[in-house]
Amino acid sequence: MSYKIPVSVLVLIHTPALEVLLLERADRPGFWQSVTGSQNPGETLEQTARREVSEETGLDPDRYPLADWGITNRYEIFKEWRHRYPPGVTHNTEHVFAMEVPGPLPVQVAPREHLGYVWLPYREAAQKVFSWSNRDAILLLPQRAGKP
Template sequence: MNTTVKQPVSVLVIIHSADGQVLLIERADRPGFWQSVTGSREGDEALAETAQREVREETGIDSTTLALCDWRQQNVYEIYPHWRHRYAPGVAFNTEHVFSLSLPEPCAVTLAADEHLAWCWLPWQEAADKVFSPSNAQVIRELGLRLTLDGSL
């Protein structure tokens, strides 16, 4: 059993292709719960380092040479009760820092088998409808707007 207490500071990394497809991964501890890459900061690492580490751990993608973008956006949300045991007693809210990672095209990924069951690439509209987290869905919709406005789509 993991006795390490998680920090209530995390990253959300939307991995997307130039044509607006978004990578989703299915949680192993909650089958049917699809999401983008997420994870808590460890120690005093910089948030960009957390994002790079989580992308590597959860997908096998080395983002150190890719266009990782810090949105400088934070979402504060209530931690689901079934996951609160991972945090210090009394911690009920998490601050999530948003990043995106642009890839030229969808690619195969290597999942962390203990964390995720499956992966898929979907057009951003479908990805936003499939994720379980409201903040994840909101950020994917914002990504779609950004891609549309900058002419990528």
């Protein structure tokens, strides 16, 4: 079995109007999140972010600007997902990125990972996500995007 590396990315995909793309997890219906994923061996964090955007949305990540926010979160991995990591690993380190697209684009979710998607104004998106780190990042969006 190949274990996941306990280093991941969170990628907020958003529009200039601060609409945020959320994906509903297939393994936890009702749990909404931004694009996320673990780093593969040998990848830079930017490569991980671009790969995850492509895999989870079908969008071409090279067409849109990707910003590394320089924010790192450390959190406890849900017990039901720890088997994916090496024995004894209980925490993950997440790196926050953002990608601005011109408007709410149609996406193709990976059916094994997500049930569907929605574009929401950032405040609504922040209320809908299940992860505190995802919520906190979304709430930083106006400041980071230079919008009042």
